[in-house]
Amino acid sequence: MLIRVAVAPSGFKESLSAQSAAEAIATGVRRVLPDAEIDLIPLVDGGEGTAEAMAAASGGRLVRLRATGPTGEPVPTHFALLGDGETAVVEMAAVAGLSLVPRELRDPGATTTRGVGELIRAALDTGARRILVGCGDSGTSDGGAGALQALGARLLDADGRELPHGGRELHRLDRIDAAGLDARLAATSIRVACNPFNVLCGERGVARVFGPQKGATPAQVEQLAGNLEHWAAVLTRDLRVRTDLRTGTGTGASGGLGAGLAALGAELLPRFEVLLDDMDLDDRLARADLVITAEGALDHQTVRGKVPAEVARRAKRYGRPVLALAGTIGEGARQVYSAGVDAYGSILPAPMSLTEALGRGGEFLTDAAERSLRMILIGTRLSSRESRQTAVSVSGTQRPSSVR
Incomplete structure (x- = not known):
């Protein structure tokens, strides 16, 4: 049989x-x-291998480049252009994943999502009209702050100085200057494939649930949790966000990258709703x-x-x-x-x-x-x-x- x-x-x-x-x-x-x-x-669940798998499934291709890695150093990375010629897939794990953080440097208070923003800008440079961001396997906990900086936002302290990268610095954030944000974002559909159970803040917030896996001590976990609360409040105020960035569905995806992108107007969707449609x-x-x-x-x-x-x-x-x-x-x-x-x-x-x-x-x-x-x-x-x-x-x- x-x-x-x-x-x-x-x-x-x-x-x-x-x-x-x-x-x-x-x-x-x-x-x-x-x-x-x-x-x-x-x-694929949005983590490692997502861009390559979706490029292969759609008859698309990978675009290879270098961008800022999670520790702030350049790393070789990629994004996908799908077969329709209009959709790009940015896999955050390919530029800010935990596997890119050497074990001796695993400190989620110091790592950055800046490279994710750089990949989004590179995808915009190809003429992509739709961008799918796959979340998963992250080595960061900066709420997407680095990604926003790469896309043109200025994160300023009380003295008007730009914040350095890392979630540890977010408690110093006084205001966000969004005047320099890439204008192409307003005309681009950005969908974030994420785990809907992951939220930014609260007892089940991303710092408390995933911080220890990324190398945070108990004291660092509580510091990051407080910093992300502050980040959500300033994002909501300065970018005039109407959705709940603290506990909204998927806001905690990839160390809070979901919240940062949602503040720019991205749509946060259950990952399997996005990734399994054509399989x-x-x-x-x-x-x-x-x-x-x-x-x-x-x-x-x-x-x-x-x-x-x-x-x-x-x-x-x-x-x-x-x-x-x-x-x-x-x-x-x-x-x-x-x-x-x-x-x-x-x-x-x-x-x-x-x-x-x-x-x-x-x-x-x-x-x-x-x-x-x-x-x-x-x-x-x-x-x-x-x-x-x-x-x-x-x-x-x-x-x-x-x-x-």
Whole structure:
């Protein structure tokens, strides 16, 4: 019998792109089911690999250049021009992502989104009329301040001096001079693909939720949280923003980049609403007998807008079984069952250093897919045996003779 397997993973941060993860899983599946029909559906969530994947899917191309990286030094980067010739995709992770911040320099109070603004300006220079900004995998927490500076806004302290980069400096912000903003922004549609659960401020604000992952100490987390509150207030006042920049949907995306771009009139949208429109994902999941998804970590955040939860939710519309594989299993991972995941597991075979785990991600993912498929087949065979035994038992039961 032909078995159809849909492989729909996201990338593994600093280890595997979504495409590489899909190929690794497929290799493991073929070790067990060499004749299986495998549909590779690498999924992007706005983070690493988004621009490249969307360029390939649309028949577009990558534009390569250098821009300011998260630590303030120039880095090689890129954005995509899609096949329609009018849409550019700016992937913030390609210029301000965590993977671009050396471990010894991971301080979200010091990193900047300036390069994101530089990529937007470069996209405008190509004549793009629509810009899609993918948020995810960020190494910053400056509220998008650096991006606004690159686009022409002046962030001034009480003495009229321009603020240096980094979220740590935002408490000194006195006013924003928007006179120099790039005039082309007013005639350009900017859509931000983001996690709608991420908000700028409050107890679930981006500094408190993601600051520690980016290297912030508890004291720095509270400093950044206060600075972003101040940033939201000044943005709202000086740019005459009518929407809620503190707790509005997606305002905390990529260390608050969502809020900064929203203040310029960008539309913040759930990332899968933007990124999966042209992938025919639902029909491809419906045709599968088994769906395998994956990401770097499964934990309580997975159900809050991550790829495995979205894949599982859609697959369950058609009653398809879903297996999720992950590099690490964290607190709250069991919540993925409520999203439609039927089983999950870690790909790591033994305790090891992070460096080794990242370097051998493809190998471990392939082996984990193979192990999981073999376990699934054991269950399938046992189920089939039980069904046969039940059928034999029923067929062998003698009916009582009729009373005459």
